[in-house]
Amino acid sequence: MSDRVDHIETWVFDLDNTLYPASSNLFDQVDRRMGEFIAARFAMAPDEARLLQKKLFREHGTTLRGLMTDHGVAAADFLDFVHDIDLSVLAPQDDLVTALEALPGRKLIFTNGSERHAERVLGHIGIDHLFDGVMDIVGSDYVPKPAAAPYDALIARFAIEPARAAMVEDMARNLEVPHRLGMTTVWVAGGPDWAQPDDTAHIHHVVHDLAGWLSERARGRIT
Known part of the structure; x- marks a missing residue:
């Protein structure tokens, strides 16, 4: 695009598989914990719990939303359990720290996870001091992206002024609403198959190296 990036005043970042590489498999721990939570709550075998987990995800956007809507599960119980994970698998990301430090504009986190999970991950990576706020699933009234609300x-x-904001996401479908609102959309490629776009009409920038791309932006070399 011509000059969209040069007008960004607010950067909105997803968290999981966006600010750390999907190859770290950190979110796999969360995914596994979801299945364990369901198996324990409903006395199900692991395979049966897995099927229910994915059914709820497909039908409601997040497993949590499905558990709350269909089964009356308390959100805090679920979030505390599934985010009790080992962050040591996340390698240092000095390049990302440097890029975010140099990137002009306000920086926010927008996640379908919990604020506590975001704080732990950002703190582990060493970038928690660079963000001005977190919008989590609780702040979203438990309605997940990609819903518009x-x-x-x-x-x-x-x-936020959408025309002067960018949304950075690993899940392509979560960029459809930001695009419609007038935001610049940045898709971080390289994640699982279900995160891939059906088409790229709503994606302005496809990024394979987020730290490198942000560094170029900070130096004014991306248009």
């Missing part, structure tokens, strides 16, 4: 809540909460 949480984006509207994000914009209202942080007084």
Whole structure:
């Protein structure tokens, strides 16, 4: 695009598989813990719990939303359990730290996870001091991306001007609403098959190396 990136005043980043590489398999721990939670809560065999987990994800956007809606599960119980994970698998990301430090503009986190999970991950990576706020699933009233309502809540909460904002995501479908709202959309490629786009009409930038791309942006070399 011509000059979209040069006008960005607010950068909105997804967390999982976006600010750390999907290859770290950190989110696999969360995914596994979801299955364990369901198996324990409903006295199911692991395979049966896995099927229910994925069914809820497909039908409701997140497993949590499905558990709350269909089964009356308390959100805090689920979030505390599934985010009790080992962060040691995340390698240092000095390049990302440097890129974010140099990147002009306000930086926010927008995640379908919990604020506590975001704080732990950001702190482990060493970039927690670089963000001005976190919008988590609780702040979204437990309505997950890609529904439109949480984006509207994000914009209202942080007084974001969409035309001067960018959304950075690993899940391509989560960029459709930001694109419609007028935000610049940045897709971090390289994740699982279900995160891939059906088409790229709503994606302005496809990025394989987020730290490198942000560094180029900070130096004014991306248009």
